[in-house]
Amino acid sequence: MKSYLKYLAFLFVVAVPIFSANAQFSFGGATKPTVTGRVTAVILDSLTKKPIDYASISLFNAKDNKSVNGGLTDDKGKVVLQNVAPDDYKLTIGFMGYKTKTILVKTTAGKPDQNVGVIYISPTAGNLKEVEITGQAALIENKIDKLVYNAEQDITNAGGDATDVMRKVPMLSVDINGNVQLRGSSVRVLINGKPSGTMANSVADALKMIPAEQIKSVEVITSPSAKYDAEGSGGIINIITKKKTAEGTSGNVSATAGTRSNNGSFNLNVKTGRLAVNGSLGLNQAYPQNSKVVIFNSATVEGVTNTTLQDGYSKWSRVGYNGSLGLDYDFNGYNNISTTAKMNRFSNGGPGSSVITRNDMVSTNIRDMDMSFNNLDWNVDYRKTTKRDGEEFSVSAQLSAGRNGSDFSNRFISAGIPDLIVLGHNTGKNNEYTVQSDYVYPFSKTTVFETGVKGIFRNIISDYDQAQQDFDYDQNVAAAYGVIGFKLTKKITVKAGLRAEYTKIDGLAGHTLDFDNDYFNLFPSMVISKTLKGMTTLKLSYNRRVQRPSLFYLNPFRNESDVFNPMEGNPKLAPELTDNIELGYSTFIKGSVITASVFYKNTQDVIESFIRPIVDNGVGKNLTTYINVGTSQSYGFNVFGSYNPKPKWTLMANLGLNTYEVNSRDKDVSTGTFLNYTAFARSAYALPKGWTTELWGVINAPKRTFQGKTDMMYFYGAAVKKEILKKKATIGVNVLNPFNRDLNIKTTNTTANSFQRSDIHYPLRSFGINFSYKFGKMNFDAKKKKVNNDDVKKEEQQQGGGNGGGGGVGGLQGN
Secondary structure, three states: OHHHHHHHHHHHHHHHHHHHOHHHOOOOOOOOOOOOEEEEEEEEEOOOOOEOOOOEEEEEEOOOOOEEEEEEOOOOOEEEEEEEOOEEEEEEEEOOOEOOEEEEEEEOOOOOOEEEEEEEEOEOOOOOOOOOOOOOOOOEEEEOOEEEEOHHHOHHHOOOEHHHHHOOOOOEEEOOOOOEEEOOEEOEEEEOOEOOHHHHHOHHHHHHOOEHHHEEEEEEEOOOOOOOOOEOOOOEEEEEEOOOOOEEEEEEEEEEEEOOEEEEEEEEEEEEOOEEEEEEEEEEEEEEEEEEEEEEEEEEEOOEEEEEEEEEEEEEEEEEEEEEEEEEEEOOOOEEEEEEEEEEEEEEEEEEEEEEEEOOEEEEEEEEEEEEEEEEEEEEEEEEEOOOOOOEEEEEEEEEEEEEEEEEEEEEEEOOEEEEEEEEEEEEEEEEEEEEEEEEEEOOOOEEEEEEEEEEEEEEEEEEOOHHHOEEEEEEEEEEEEEEEEEOOOOEEEEEEEEEEEEEEEEEEOOOEEEEEEEEEEEEEEEEEEEOOOOOEEEEEEEEEEEOOOHHHHOOOOEOOOOOOOEOOOOOOOOEEEEEEEEEEEEEEOOEEEEEEEEEEEEEEEEEEEEEEEEEOOEEEEEEEEEEEEEEEEEEEEEEEEEEEEOOEEEEEEEEEEEEOEEEOOOOEEOOOEEEEEEEEEEEEEEOOOEEEEEEEEEEOOEEOOOEEEOOEEEEEEEEEEEEOOOOEEEEEEEEOOOOOEEEEEEEEEOOOEEEEEEEEEEOOEEEEEEEEEEEEEEOOOOOOOOOOOOOOOOOOOOOOOOOOOOHHHHHHOO
8 A cells, every 4th residue: 555655646746746837838749730631632644634643742841841741643643642730731743754743732720631633744855654653652651750561551461460460560570479579679569559458468469369450550669759658678669450530431341261360350430520439340260280399408407417308299279359449529629538448358279299208218298278368458538629739638547457367288198107197277367557647738839848647557466276376466657757849940850858757566476475676767868850951851869768577577486387398487577778879861762762770779687588407306407587687788770661663563671680799797698799680571563453462571580698599580471462342342362481381490598507499390381362341431521510620639649558478389389
């Protein structure tokens, strides 16, 4: 109780000076007017009066000449640019063989939609047949504070899940278990700008619950401002699901049948007057397939060496569903309330068998595993705006409740010895409560202040078969922040802030181990952006981040589902603290998009797995646990490029490089410097009559730890899609790793007294057919009924608790 009083007192002390000033102080990461609309135009040849398809359309802010949107015309010469905020713009039309044309376009809150009408462009002397696209690629958008991967534009995602989508996002790397890293560091994963209790349990498992067809886009934020939670040493990933707010009714139905998995998704959006309703349902089923698993261990304790070879297979399957229901209501032009409930259920597991050779003694292990994940997220948001453009006050609350189960059985059969049966059961309960308030005040069009407070209350309980193994864990976080954004000159923008977080941890393991920990941290952030000639931007940023250990890393009791490779957490782990410095560059050159960045990271108290030999029942084994291994320094760079060699052909590539190095005098650790890399390439070609083809591939370099490494992995695939039913539906075929049934993953770990090697053949090859159908109609020109202005609700980038763990052979088989 005392910890809660201390926690609430911290919030009160910080909140009173913030909100007593009311509107007198209010800095902010300038949220532009929340109303957005669309700009529509039709491009015709001035001589033939025929439409020009694949003409490049770019929308620039008239004040600073920054690119804000872009697209290509369709076969009727039409282009529609969505999500355009009210402002003055320059619309530029470019097409090789024609004179570039620029017109002025103005949108307002009262009239957010602007139909420019027909625009004629004139051919130059010697009109060429070949054309060159000069707009921003639709699949990838590079914005001042983030990179956006528009997943709904990538046809190769059909039939997959969120893990498959993540593998193709620039700068991200995903291991075979589904764990996501950004430039070699852990990340914070949000859904529609909010945390999810499912992610708090295990990011890897949560991503497998989301069908790819439900994902609209993925935002990668490498330098979050102080407004964001400091969680995630590498940055933030925000998954945006499909949802519309325009007047009318619309929806989408998708289904995929394949050799590896079956997916289905349904989305419905309804808006009439002040009320908007949206709902979704996603289903996923993966067929059971054999994964060959070979594990070798050697452990030397007190001069005695024991060796164990496990040669066998696991045959896991997976089934899950997720659903959501959201309501959004405008009381008037300044007050809005919304609520969303999301539910997930996911289970995987299956039988397995191994032949065990231990010190030349042979036995057989027959095992079975069943794991389940259930989670409910419910949030309520109130938002108030004023007549002052950009001023906003909001209050949010969220409840996350998770229930996870794990059951396993191991039967050991040896000649002449009675069978040995080992059973295990665990139920995990994860409850999380979040309250948050934010305020944005624009002093002027160029100076904005944001401030806010936040509280997160987490309780996690793990119940085992034996009471002495029960684990009760509380983590409470109080936070406050202030951010100011302003223009230093016409071409230089600055955004700086400071976030304070106090963390209080209490835990009880069994009846004997009682532990607690509390710490206070300050997290500064700053971004300086300069607009150079044309469409070129240079950005320098700094921020500090934290990575708190989750239950997976803290639980001190041993998981012996694999009795020869036990695992246990470490409740004494300290959080990782990371300082990030990044210099970024982006430009658009004659149809090419180029973004590049160089960065430096310094991480204290790096958390990594730690293998050490132990004696268990008189037998030497290798125990896996977790420690703060030391300090890491990492340098790296990332470059992304997109190019159109022909008007209907798009090439994309991304290359990321970063160093790995950990040092600690106390633990006598000095790994030396290793180079990690990840590479992605994509080719997409649009054929006549609605046909589209794509090829893609991903390569992940060997991954290093201070005790070992995992070998290189690569994935590749292709897709063909055809528009049918007057472009309301599509049908397509996808393939993944068609020439290799298995993905071979080899991992080795070496210490002075132990050695561990795993060789896993995971079945990855798959073929699938998918179908998608859009229904209904949204009216973007409809006027709001009985509302005094055109202000509409916009998604907030709000944050909350939780850190994903996961991994191991079990997590692999469920992928």
